[in-house]
Amino acid sequence: MEIKQIVLVALLSMLFCNITNGLTILPDEKNKQSKQLHNLEIFLLIGQSNMAGRAEIEAQDRDSLENVFLFTGVEGFEWEKAANPLNKYSTVRKDLSMQKMGPGYNFAYKIAQALPGKQIGIVVNAKGGTAISEWMPGTLLYSEAVKRAKMAMKCGSLKGIVWHQGESDVSKTDIYPEKIALLIKSLRADLGLPEIPFVAGQLSEDKPERKVFNLMMLTLPEKINKMAVVTSESTATFDGTHFDSKSTRIMGERYAEKMIKLFHK
Numbered sequence: 089m090e091i092k093q094i095v096l097v098a099l100l101s102m103l104f105c106n107i108t109n110g111l112t113i114l115p116d117e118k119n120k121q122s123k124q125l126h127n128l129e130i131f132l133l134i135g136q137s138n139m140a141g142r143a144e145i146e147a148q149d150r151d152s153l154e155n156v157f158l159f160t161g162v163e164g165f166e167w168e169k170a171a172n173p174l175n176k177y178s179t180v181r182k183d184l185s186m187q188k189m190g191p192g193y194n195f196a197y198k199i200a201q202a203l204p205g206k207q208i209g210i211v212v213n214a215k216g217g218t219a220i221s222e223w224m225p226g227t228l229l230y231s232e233a234v235k236r237a238k239m240a241m242k243c244g245s246l247k248g249i250v251w252h253q254g255e256s257d258v259s260k261t262d263i264y265p266e267k268i269a270l271l272i273k274s275l276r277a278d279l280g281l282p283e284i285p286f287v288a289g290q291l292s293e294d295k296p297e298r299k300v301f302n303l304m305m306l307t308l309p310e311k312i313n314k315m316a317v318v319t320s321e322s323t324a325t326f327d328g329t330h331f332d333s334k335s336t337r338i339m340g341e342r343y344a345e346k347m348i349k350l351f352h353k
Contacts, residue, residue, distance in 0.1 A: 131347075133249075136215065136255060159177065179213060246284060252288070261304045265311065285353075287317070305317050306319075
């Protein structure tokens with residue numbers, strides 16, 4: 089075999105290994121956009137595993153969304169029609185096989201309904217099992233979120249940020265408000281959007297110790313401008329931590345409702 093052929097085979101083998109191990113993912117051929125999109129209404133979705141998506145993708149959740157596009161970050165094919173799992177292009181995610189349905193799917197669906205005639209762009213860059221300290225300014229997770237948002241903003245305007253995180257910080261209700269306030273302030277400054285709406289969500293209350301954390305979350309909008317908190321009332325999990333499919337849809341819709349209200353605040 090010639091040297092050129094050997095090199096080509098080696099490169100293809102490396103790419104195949106990366107893809108099968110969930111480290112690399114290429115744009116979906118049936119959903120990718122061959123033309124550049126402009127004037128998108130863009131939303132950044134970040135946080136830990138419930139944002140990344142751990143709920144089963146059921147039949148009703150399999151279609152691509154009308155007028156909603158998912159940011160891939162792949163040069164030449166930056167956007168594709170949004171379809172689950174939405175966290176597949178996250179630059180910080182865990183293995184691809186772990187990415188299932190998160191609240192972003194129903195959030196985007198409801199936002200698109202509320203903004204007829206607009207094209208919606210979503211940037212999902214979540215990672216499971218992360219504490220808020222790992223999202224502070226200067227960290228990899230923070231830097232990647234800002235980087236991806238800025239890349240996406242070349243095709244439109246960033247309209248809001250959705251945050252679901254806290255399972256790793258349940259026992260830190262004394263310092264969490266200060267940390268999330270810093271996160272919001274820093275994101276707004278680094279993205280050049282001092283008034284951008286920020287919506288966070290409560291945790292499942294399947295475990296009693298989360299109730300104190302959830303009560304603390306409800307006080308945050310009193311201290312932080314243009315912020316809202318979604319309740320987890322009447323939701324359930326399949327494992328004590330991760331919302332089941334029905335509850336994930338509910339949370340997504342609630343995120344959209346709160347975001348829409350902040351638009352007019």
